[in-house]
Amino acid sequence: MAALLMLLLAAVTGTGVLLAFIAIARSPAPEGGAGLRGQLDGALQSVSERMSQRERSRGRPPLPERLARAGLRLRPSEYLMAQVGCAAVLLLLSFARFGLSLVVPVAAALGLLVPGFYVRYRIRSRLKRLNDQLPDVLSLMANSLKAGHALPQSLEVLAKESRPPISEEFARCVRELQVGGSMEGALHNLARRSGSEDLELMVTAILVQISVGGNLAGTLERISHTIRERVRIKGEIATATAQGRMSGLIVTLMPVAVAVLLFVISPTYFRPMTQQLLGWLMLGLAGFMILTGNFFIRKIVKIEV
Numbered sequence: 001m002a003a004l005l006m007l008l009l010a011a012v013t014g015t016g017v018l019l020a021f022i023a024i025a026r027s028p029a030p031e032g033g034a035g036l037r038g039q040l041d042g043a044l045q046s047v048s049e050r051m052s053q054r055e056r057s058r059g060r061p062p063l064p065e066r067l068a069r070a071g072l073r074l075r076p077s078e079y080l081m082a083q084v085g086c087a088a089v090l091l092l093l094s095f096a097r098f099g100l101s102l103v104v105p106v107a108a109a110l111g112l113l114v115p116g117f118y119v120r121y122r123i124r125s126r127l128k129r130l131n132d133q134l135p136d137v138l139s140l141m142a143n144s145l146k147a148g149h150a151l152p153q154s155l156e157v158l159a160k161e162s163r164p165p166i167s168e169e170f171a172r173c174v175r176e177l178q179v180g181g182s183m184e185g186a187l188h189n190l191a192r193r194s195g196s197e198d199l200e201l202m203v204t205a206i207l208v209q210i211s212v213g214g215n216l217a218g219t220l221e222r223i224s225h226t227i228r229e230r231v232r233i234k235g236e237i238a239t240a241t242a243q244g245r246m247s248g249l250i251v252t253l254m255p256v257a258v259a260v261l262l263f264v265i266s267p268t269y270f271r272p273m274t275q276q277l278l279g280w281l282m283l284g285l286a287g288f289m290i291l292t293g294n295f296f297i298r299k300i301v302k303i304e305v
Contacts (some may be wrong), residue, residue, distance in 0.1 A: 067119065070123045071126050083112050087112045090108060131196055133166045134202070134224075134227055135227045140161060142218075144157045144158075146217045155174050184207060205219050248297035252291075252293070
């Protein structure tokens, strides 16, 4: 009973810490950057800039671009505050349950990774919805051009008539044009923000037609048909491989979930696995076999279109 109360107290405290970080991140900074909000924002902003430079040097999208692809209206400094808050929550919970042990830093490190997992999930989900909307958007754009609208007017039609998330991307493109940006730059930014290969194909076709001329509406209709067929084939492949993907997920996560559950419910029962060399060797071998099986299952069910 006492352990349960301690765990509940730690959960409430950790949640309060996370809410405090969120409140600090979302509150307006005072003029001149003074105060706790300004100091934290300045310190984390410099950290986020260094992270972005390192990611660019490695050829990866920087943090601001990943947040934009996920559709999260967060600054990089606010994202880092959320990371620190999640790490504090898991650190307090693990300390309340296990005391001073190796689990505490591991839980804190896991808390730092949780926001990144969420961002990647949001990027995949948003990209899938955007690609599913793209064929209809291309057809709408082709019809708008056939009706006599210029390209900027057609982009405005797409921003008003289509649904999120693709309407949000075209709305940002239209705003760039309205403040004096070039058509080429606005379309390049559109393709870079979305991270969609299909949308990049559309942008390339538009820029080529602008440069050399031709029937842009007909080109967009052909691209729309190609993308629509590819989306259909991807759906059929996803349906055919659903059982294999679910089997790989269950085979990978079930041993880990059981081990974590035993470790939380009865640490003394699981303790020999973490206090003896043989236990560490068994855990390492089990982890290697789980990852190997997951790798081969993913290779089998992954079919490129």
